[in-house]
Amino acid sequence: MSSPQLSLEDAQARMLALVEPLAAETVTPEAAVGRYVATPLVAQRTQPPADLSAMDGYAVAGQGPWQRVGESRCGAPFEGSIAPGECVRISTGAIMPDGGERVLLQEDAEVSGETVTALEDPPTGKHIRRKAFEFSPGDVLLEAGTRIGPAALALVRSSGNAQVAVHARPTLAIFDSGDELASDPTECARHQIPASNGAMLAALASSLPCTIRTGAPLPDQLDAIVAALEANADADMIVLTGGASVGDHDLARPALEAVGAELNFWKVAMKPGKPLMVARRGKQLVLGLPGNPVSAFVTGFLFMLPALRKLSGAHSCLPTALPLPLAADCPPGGVRREFLRAEWTPQGLVPLVEQDSSALLSLSKAHALIDRPAHGDGTKAGTSVPAFLVENP
Structure with a gap:
């Protein structure tokens, strides 16, 4: 069955419409760090209390x-x-x-x-x-959906709040799949490579308030993938890497159908990351990400993280592209919108030479993803381009 290719924005909007923020719970300010405020935080005291x-x-x-x-x-x-x-x-x-x-x-x-x-x-x-130049009792200090970082933690305490309502932590289950994957990176047969996508995505998700489950790589066997999905039916979100295409050994789609998940879409007009499955099983969101590591990273950044933010109660879920200058020429775009790995230098962004979707070495060097439009013209050094920061320089 053919499926139209969605734009990135349409695909993200459709995915986010499938999930709702989790329920609220009340915790101490220290336990709220990294989490999202569920109800507006109101000042309980005056700051400063005097001139x-x-x-x-x-x-x-x-x-x-x-x-x-x-x-x-x-x-x-x-x-x-x-x-x-x-x-x-x-x-x-x-x-x-x-x-x-x-x-x-x-x-x-x-x-x-x-x-x-x-x-x-x-x-x-x-x-x-002057007394009360910062806030007075009853003032709203943090709107619902605001993430509590170190500065906000200090604000919560200084405002006289010993408790704060935040959204519950979503549970995320992540699985690699593929007969070629080995659990032990030091023990790989000639036909194997070390499993790395699951660990990479778990590290990516660890920046958000969630509980992460991982397991051994799943073989290319329908019953094994179905069993993993069933064993994590209580998770708020499942991410499965590999098998998201339509080849004979790509089993993500039939596995989702077997557990009663409703497929919403599976093609996005982007590179890397075109084969991307988004499905829902009850209130659970299921993402089938590509097996190539760069594709898994890019789709994890653009889809997994926004979905986790929505579940966690964030009022702003999508990453923001920043206009950053190029320190080297950027080649013309291809037939699909592309996200180019780039390194940050004091002069600006330098697109990395190796852009193959399997190349982890260049991904590890990347500080940003340049958002290059389909069929776009080449861009000269000194020009600002939209880019997503994925790593601090």
């Missing part, structure tokens, strides 16, 4: 010179108020004394005994962090 000094120096009132009458330190504020002509020594982050109008920087102050004179007098309100 604070933004610099080390002197909190002054009125015009100088000023008489120093005390000190305000972090955790030990000055008690009372200051009158015009008075000042207190103050530290960065310390509470401003009542009556303090501005902060005279330490380096702009001349001190003689208890008398402080300004070398340069700042205007009223200078170097003061």
Whole structure:
């Protein structure tokens, strides 16, 4: 049965429409790191809780010179108020004394005994962090679907939240398939190669909040693939690499049919990665990715990760292409939209010479995938092209 080739965007949209975010659960802020907020996070306290000094120096009132009458330190504020002509020594982050109008920087102050004179007098309100300039109780700080990283973790805690609602972690099962695959990379017969796609995809998925299951490579036997699918019927998502085409030994499709999965599409107009199966079994999403390692990586990046983000509750699931300059010429495009491996240099992106879909050495050197349109013209060095970062330079 023939099947039309979908554009990348149409295929991604159809796949994402098949899944819904998992239910919410409440955890500590530390346990929420890397996960996505399920309901808007609301501030429980005021930040800052009072007017604070933004610099080390002197909190002054009125015009100088000023008489120093005390000190305000972090955790030990000055008690009372200051009158015009008075000042207190103050530290960065310390509470401003009542009556303090501005902060005279330490380096702009001349001190003689208890008398402080300004070398340069700042205007009223200078170097003061006003009470509640960041947030007040009831303010929404993180929208639903926001990922909690290190900075957001600090925000959650500083906002007075001891618990945060996040989406549950999806369970992902990943399997290599193919008679040519060996589990032990040190023990390969002449007709074998080490299994690597499953480990690669598991490493790729580990950047997201999910529980990952892997197993030994599956042989090209329908009953073995069906058994693996059945054994992981409780997983939220299954990724099967290899067997996604339509050859005599490509068994992903018949295996999916055997377990009652409904095939949604299996051809995408892209290179690498044209044979790509997307199916659903109940609420479970099943992806059949190509067996060639580069194809598996590219489709994992463009399909597996977005699906995991959707399951995890992200409000933005798809990767963003950035305009990055070329440091070398890029050849004309072919008949399909292509994702070229490229290395980042201080001068810009350099497309790697080897673009074969089996070449792991060039994939390991790639920092980005250049998104080159079908039938596109060659692009000269210095021109910016859309590219997805897949590895930090």
